[in-house]
Structure formats: structure tokens, C-alpha cells
Amino acid sequence: MKLKHEQSKASRRREQPAKARIDKWVLRLYVAGQTPKAVTAFNNLKLICEEQLKGNYQIKVIDLLKSPQLARDHQILAVPTLVRQLPLPVRNIIGDLSDTERVLVGLDLMGRNG
Amino acid sequence: MATLKLQRPLKKLPQSPTGLKGLDEITHGGLPKGRPTLVCGGAGCGKTLFAMEFLVRGAMQYNEPGVFISFEETEKELTANVASLGFDLKGLVEHKKIWLEHIHLEGSEIAHSGDYDLEGLFIRIHFAIESIGAKRVVLDTIESLFPGLPNPLTLRAELRRLFRWLKNKGVTTIVTAERGENTLTRQGLEEYVSDCVILLDHRVNDQSSIRRLRIVKYRGSTHGTNEYPFLIDEDGFSVLPVTSLGLNYASSNERISTGIPRLDTMLSGKGYFRGSTVLVSGTAGTGKTSIAAQFVEAACKRGERVLFFTYEESPSQLMRNMQSIGIHLEPWVKKGLLQFHAVRPTLYGLETHLTTSIKLVNNFDPNVVILDPINAFVVGENQNEVKTMLLRLVDFLKMKRITAFFTSLTSAVDNLEMTDIYISSLIDTWLLLRDIEIGGERNRGLYVLKSRGMAHSNQIREFKLTNAGIELLDVYVGPEGVLTGSARLTQETQDDAEQLLRQQEIGRKQFGLERRREAMEAQILLLRSEFEAEESEALKTIGIEKARIHRFTQDRTKMAKSRKGDATPRTALGNKDKTKTQRNVQ
Structure with a gap:
């Protein structure tokens, strides 16, 4: 039932392109330098987004080494951390995003494409 | 290696x-x-x-x-x-x-x-x-x-x-x-x-x-x-x-008066050592606080600062009570030389007591610190902890060369000296107050149990609270044992009476002797006069007899002359007469 409900919600969104634009996903990936974990995380994220939110997302990579004060401002502790800025509520996922299912659950994308 | x-x-x-x-x-x-x-x-x-x-x-x-x-x-x-x-x-x-x-x-x-x-x-x-x-x-x-x-x-x-x-x-x-x-x-x-x-x-x-x-x-x-x-x-x-902190504090040779002249005398004439630890222990109502107050007054009179921790009485109550025995503490409080700190021991834990005490001492910078009484801290079986706390406090005060004065209430049932044994080792001068019960009354006795570094008296003194402070008196030591209070007074008057009696007896005896001497002299005088009378009588008779003999001899010679006799007069007879008359005279 739940699955069905999600599907209908998703289809409703696709029917209304104007609202979809507002619903554009804004994702921030916090990393600390070009570490293997950072690269892995970015690649994993890119893959998931392409699959789930094609054309409807924006990924911003923030290198804390370059702007360390942002770590405080955004309460970042572990890296890599993925923050879903939009849609609200804000959600955080830490790790290199290698467990796709957990990422989908974390971003509330589960079942979007069935 | x-x-x-x-x-x-x-x-x-x-x-x-x-x-x-x-x-x-x-x-x-x-x-x-x-x-x-x-x-x-x-x-x-x-x-x-x-x-x-x-x-x-x-x-x-x-x-x-x-x-x-x-x-x-x-x-x-x-x-x-x-x-x-x-x-x-x-x-x-x-x-x-x-x-x-x-x-x-x-x-x-x-x-x-x-x-x-x-x-x-x-x-x-x-x-x-x-x-x-x-x-x-x-x-x-x-x-x-x-x-x-x-x-x-x-x-x-x-x-x-x-x-x-x-x-x-x-x-x-x-x-x-x-x-x-x-x-x-x-x-x-x-x-x-x-x-x-x-x-x-x-x-x-x-x-x-x-x-x-x-x-x-x-x-x-x-x-x-x-x-x-x-x-x-x-x-x-x-x-x-x-x-x-080690035991490396410098000790002082300075002596300070106890405020009680006779107690000073007991402590080799000069009182406590500055920076030493004094304990006064005794049963209830033996005058521990009074001795403390007397010491406080003496210290304030010298211009020293005193911090008084009282755990059983409020400052005003204590001052009022001390006033009744002629110790006036209030002026010193006003002068800022004396500061009271009154709390119930149960108000907070031992450590807090210790730390607050130390803080107060640091703030007030006193020369003398009084704790009255220390056993108020003992609750149940925490004697060891109390000892540790006091040890810390004593060490701290010694470091600062502050004279510490503790009072301790001992139970009358236990051995007086045993009850305080747990802190004995901390104490330099230990005064013991005790009740002496004789003749239906209680009196206070004081003696110096120990006093490190001075020759102290070994005598028990009777301890009296008078209108003018504390007074120490000699106790009566006689064949009846140690007596105090009215028993002492009775014994003393009894002694006095006995002495008077004896003196009177002696007087009487002396008087009698004198009289006898006088009687004897009189008798001698009488005898002499009698003798003199007799003597003069005898001498008179002798004279007569002698005259008679003389005349007799003369008569005989006269007779011989008249008879123209050639015989010499018989002296033998004369001799005989002579002895006879002599005998008569005697």
C-alpha cells in the first residue's frame, strides 16, 4: 500500500512540471580534500541522482579544507557527509554512499522508480 | 646496565x-x-x-x-x-x-x-x-x-x-x-x-x-x-x-598567654606556643567554651585576629553566655578582630567544612582559630574521616602559624582520654577538664594531659567560673584525698579549726607551765625567807653560846689566878663545849 502511495505521489509530481521545478533537489556533499572516500562518495551520489532524479537535482561539493569555517556553520563532523538541502526537511547521510539502499532511504527516494 | x-x-x-x-x-x-x-x-x-x-x-x-x-x-x-x-x-x-x-x-x-x-x-x-x-x-x-x-x-x-x-x-x-x-x-x-x-x-x-x-x-x-x-x-x-604537605613547617618559640594567669603558670609560666594546636576536652558543662573564650579575649587584647567557628551555639548566644562570666567578646567583633562563623556541622559534608574553613581562614587571615567543638562532626563511625579532615586543617593552620584551639566534648561514660584518642596525635597541648563529684556536688577540675615542648605542671587545679572570668585554685590534697568545692572548703575550715584548737592547747600548756614556774619561785622565796629567819635565830644562839663560853673561860682563868694554880685551863673541856655549841647551832 505504501509503495503504491509513493508511486502515485511521484506520478502526480511528474504530471505537474511547474511544481517539479520548485521541488528541484539541492544536495551538498561535504568532503575534506580529494580523498578516495570523497571521490567514491561523489561518484556514488552522481549515479544515484542520475538514476532517480535525472535533470532535477543540483549537487554542490564543498571542500572543507578550502572553507573550514563552513564545517562549523553547517555542523559537519564526519566526512563525507551528504546533506539534502531541498526538499525540506534537511537530511544528512554520512559515509561514502556505497550502500545505495541506505542512501535511498536516507534521501527518502525509496521506491521512486519502483 | x-x-x-x-x-x-x-x-x-x-x-x-x-x-x-x-x-x-x-x-x-x-x-x-x-x-x-x-x-x-x-x-x-x-x-x-x-x-x-x-x-x-x-x-x-x-x-x-x-x-x-x-x-x-x-x-x-x-x-x-x-x-x-x-x-x-x-x-x-x-x-x-x-x-x-x-x-x-x-x-x-x-x-x-x-x-x-x-x-x-x-x-x-x-x-x-x-x-x-x-x-x-x-x-x-x-x-x-x-x-x-x-x-x-x-x-x-x-x-x-x-x-x-x-x-x-x-x-x-x-x-x-x-x-x-x-x-x-x-x-x-x-x-x-x-x-x-x-x-x-x-x-x-x-x-x-x-x-x-x-x-x-x-x-x-x-x-x-x-x-x-x-x-x-x-x-x-x-x-x-x-x-x-609535608611535616616541614617552621615551629615557633613564641609563647602566647592562655588568658588565665594560673594556666599560664601551669604551662611553664608562659602559655601556649604560637602556631601549636590546643585541645580542651571534657564532659558536658565543664567549661570548655569558657576556656576558649578566655583565650580569645586574651588574643584580641594583644591585637590579634581570631576566627571562631562555633558549631553548637549562635554567636550572640555565645557572647551572652560569656558575658555572664565576665568575658566581653562583643567589642572585639565590632573592632573587627574577632569573627564568628556559626554553622551546624550537618549543614554540609566534612570536605565542604574543611574547604570553607580554609577559605575563611585565607580571607580573614587570623592569628588564632577556634573550633568549638570538633566532635560535632563525628556522626556514626566517621571518626577516621574527621581525623583526616582535622589533620588537614591542623597542617594548614600550622603552615600559616596560626594557633588552633579545639574543644571536644567527651562522653562521661567512656574513658575521658580514650574518646579523644583519634585526634590525640595532632594535638600539642591537651587540657583535660573533668567533673569531680564529692559530697553531693560537681566541681570542675583541670589538668594538663600533655604539652609538647614545655615543662608543664602535673597538678590538678580546681577550675572556677567567676564573674571575672576563669579562676584556677589549688585543690585540697590531704589524707582525705583530692577535694574540691565545698568539700574543699569544709575540709579547709575543719583544718583551720583543728589548728586553732591545737594552738589554744599549746597556749594553755605554756600558760600552765608559767604558772607552775611562778609557784615554784614563790615557794623558793618562802623557803629562803624561812631559812633566813632560822639562820638569824641560830646565829643569835651561837653568839650567846660563844659569849657564855668566853665568859666561862675567863671565869676559870680568873679563878686559877686567884688560886694561883699552876695548872693550865683544860682546854679539852673547852673543846668539848665548843663542839656541843656548834651542834646546837646546827
């Missing part, structure tokens, strides 16, 4: 003074500089305050800015919490002396997927350190990360890396942690932070709480290993390392 053995540690590890009262004395200089120190303890034991004061003191006193990373309280909360201790955290933050950073971590809001590290935390700490040039860092309480972050193994590895990284940075770090059930910390952080571990404890004994601090471990340093009581009050943290 032999040379290695002979080598002695050349110098201590560098240390970073904490500025926490007493802690630097226990650690002989502070926390290990540039290394992490673990401060652990249960909830509410003062970990955060310990860490915060370390930073604040560092920033204010040692010009070492510090970073406070809080995992529990926000910057605002922290600032508000320590403001009550007089720390202006806001100002320090504005002047870039302190960096406050709250790390918020809500486990339920965070999902995780795959591998991670804590580089974000490293960056934040690094940024904070660089921003203010920090030398000190506090992580409070880093264990909060455990419920919030996945994969404890990764977290542990990261923490290990963090501590090593901090050590490499050369910042002196305090890591606080909650105490575990069987381990020092819940998450076993002591494995990672092993240079110095300090355990804070907050326990409740007989309804009073005691805070204690112990240095579990301190690499490369000698340190006091005891549990030290500590206190958190409006001046912050203070540890009392008094037992760590």
Missing part, C-alpha cells in the same frame, strides 16, 4: 599549569604539556567545570588561549553556566582568548551509508586552534559521538587518530568522559588517552555529599596518589591537597 641504573631522570616532563587551586600542587606543576589528559567521572561530578576552568585560567593567567569543543551544551548554555562562577566567557571569546564551539550531533537525524571518517571534526578543531592560536583544547564529552555515529570501530580508530593528532599539534588537551560501570569511561577511552587520567567522584555519605579527585595515572611524573577532596563554589574549583 649499571650505568643505566645510576641514571636519574634529568628533568620532569614539561607541564602546563592548570591554575586550579590545589591541583598544581598535587601534580607538582600541572597537566602534561602538549598531551591529552582524560578527566572522567559520573554525572554532575564537575568534569565540564574542571575543563572550563582549565581553559579560563589558562587564558587569563598563563596567556594560553583555549578551544572548548562541547558535544553537549551549546555556546550560550556554557556561557551562562560558568557566568555563575564569575567567568566572563563572553568577554574572553570576544577577545579571542577562548573559542567555544558546540558540536551538535543528533543520531536520529543522521543516516549513514558506507565508510566515513571524522576529518570534519579535525578541520573544525584545527580551524579553531588556528583562529586564536590556542595552546589548550577541551573535548567535552567526546563520548557523545558514540550513540550518534555509526560503526564504533571506525569511530574508535578515528578517536585514536584524533588524540595522536592533537598530541602532534602540541596542544594540552582535556578529554572528558562519563564513568563506566567497571571501567573508567563508558567507551574505554582510557586506552587512547593514557598520559594522564584524573578521576572525579561525587559520592554521598550519611546524606552529605563529598567530591573527590584522584589522579589515576600520570606518565612521567610523580604525583599525589590520594583521593583529594575538592569543592566547587563561587570561586570555581578547589582541590585540597593538604595531606600532601
